[in-house]
Amino acid sequence: MSEGLRVEVRDRVGYVTIDRPERRNALGAEVMAGLVEAFVRFDADDDVWAVLVTGAGDQAFSAGRDLKELAGQDAAGGPPPSPMRQPLRNPFEVVLECRKPTVAALNGAAMGGGLELAMACDVRIAADHARLALPEALRGMGANFGSVVLPRLVPLGIAYDMLYTGRTVSAQEAERWGLVNRVVPAAELADTAEGYVRTLLANAPLTIRRYKAVIQAGLHQSPAAALRLDVRPDPYSSEDRVEGVRAFAEKRAPRWRGR
Incomplete structure (x- = not known):
């Protein structure tokens, strides 16, 4: 569909893979537009009963917004990346509103927009080496989606702490607070996520x-x-x-x- 994003449908499951391992699966403008297009299609397709999202490789689910791309836009005098004011829909909002069950398989770091994408999904399964953070306070960004959704997923004090400090939490800590549903060895992540999705397909x-x-x-x-x-x-x-x-x-x- 778009460079850096692999999308396919097999056996009633929509598979989305962010495929930019050389950039730690950062979310560039083309990838984000592709996510919107993919999830709009999944939402409308009655033959898609569940969606599984992951990243390529074993280092990162997604490092978040492509800051190198953003720096280039800033240097060219482009408009600021204000949330909910872009010509295209916000991809995290589109994922959140998808009517089908959505599962994120965190194969590595989920940072910034990468964690926001994971939080937009219904269920999160993480490899044991995954790390999660909303580091926007360290970069002058805003984590608009994360600041709304994170307090709905974890205790309020934990949400404040993660947002205020931008600190990175382990998959195990994220599981303790309910930010991820399950942590498994990295070698078992793909099979565990696939098995979970197949469990959903066995139900009405x-x-x-x-x-x-x-x-x-x-x-x-x-x-x-x-x-x-x-x-x-x-x-x-x-x-x-x-x-x-x-x-x-x-x-x-x-x-x-x-x-």
């Missing part, structure tokens, strides 16, 4: 999509208000619900159709 896709929609719409509402949300898709009236009940009665695996 409309139910999973509804779970995501309910969580996102109801997270900050009262239970009474959240319970009354008319969230779609509706698995209760779906063919898959009938199939799931029939499969249970017939003692066989269900054959989901996503409708």
